[in-house]
Amino acid sequence: MLTGIPNYPSGAVHDGYAPWSRRRETLDGIEVIRSPLYPSHDASALRRLLNYGSWAISSSVFGQRVLRETDVALVYSSPATAALPAMVARTLWRTPYVLLVQDVWPDSIFASGFLSGRWGRQAHNLIDVFVRRAYARAAHIVVTSPGMADLLARRGVPQNKLTIIYNWLPEDRSAQPADHDADLKRALGVPADSLLFMYAGNHGKAQALDALIDAFTSDETRPAHLVLMGDGVEKARLIDRARASARIHFLDPVPRAEADRLMVSADVSVVSLADEPLFAVTMPSKVQSGLASGRPLLVIARGDAADVVTGSGAGVAAAPSDPVAIAEAVAKLSATSLHELTLMGRRGLEVYRSQMARDVGAKRMRAVLRDAARRSRTAIAGPPDRTAEGSVSEQR
Secondary structure (H helix, E strand, O other): EEOOOOOOOOOOOOOOOOOOOOOOEEOOOEEEEOOOOOOOOOOOHHHHHHHHHHHHHHHHOOHHHHHOOEEEEEEEEOOOHHHHHHHHHHHHHOOOEEEOOOOOOHHHHOOOOOOHHHHHHHHHHHHHHHHHHHHHHOOEEEEOOOOHHHHHHHHOOOHHEEEEEEOOOOOHHOOOOOOOOOOOHHHOOOOOOOOEEEEEEEHHHHHHHHHHHHHHHHOOOOOOEEEEOOOOOHHHHHHHHHHHOOOOEEEEOHHHHHHHHHHHOOOOEEEEOOOHHHHHHHOOOOHHHHHHHHEEEEOOHHHOHHHHHHOOEEEEEEOOHHHHHHHHHHHHHHHOHHHHHHHHHHHHHHHHHHOHHHHHHHHHHHHHHHHHHHHHHHHHHOOOOOOOOOOEEOOO
16 A cells, blocks of 8 residues: 555644655555655645645555555545556556545546635646546546546546445444444433434534524424534534524444444434535435444435435435425425335345445445456457456555
């Protein structure tokens, strides 16, 4: 694995590492080669670009030996600049690479207000040229949602060059969901016969949680309760906004295992995204978590996240930033029988297991990588009888 000096998520270099030194180590039996970078994950656009660019350049220099020796490289493409060392290896050694696109650039960084003004427009154009070149040079492109595949196809990527592989959960998070635990309802003072909705995750602008709060301050959602677990820049303001309702509860972040236990203690899992075009082609991991929990989902979003849930009968959807629509969806779920809610959860679990689980995704990824390596070998010297081995290129 070719990656960077660890500095995520705070931007501070982890203990035992230095930002401007190379490092080779073995983790879980995998050889890891770390190349230097400028550490930063703050709000400064310049420092973030230095972070992305410094690793792309240093790994293009120090990572060529491993990229030359591999049959195929898998590029974890977020940021998009992570493709640069693989593009260099493609030019120098004809090493094929497969892009795993997690975020569509330049859309994702500009949708968040990362860059603006004249410099932002120039940066947008430069990044767009780079990304299109990375798509063109790639042997294949893997995306994480149907909408993302459609978006790239509209931008000129051939359909036969695109494969959808959903992100999966770690195996310890996708086991058989636990039985209902009434402790959470008792601790919050929620009546046993009232539905408990849970949102777990970041409390930021991208989640647009204001409308969800407003819906639960409406009498139309009685007697349902809402729990918001996590943290984020908007949390303090959201707490203040929710003061008018005794049916809204906030919980601090907890370790992952505890968060998973609390999620299955709720009756309905909530996914919320802002009403942005980019989010319509996004499949947030909360969807997979909700489906794997065996609980019905309320998806407050447009596009892929809503389609996979409503299309499978695993829950209901509501328009984002629309408190009235959200309140109607909550009331609909509250009026649904326990038997039907249970069936919704089972259908969601089946969707996760059949389309998104690790075994399914890993099998598809192996096929993509082996085909890319086989086609490259055939183009050079005919197909030898051996199994492809590969490396992973990513920035962390």
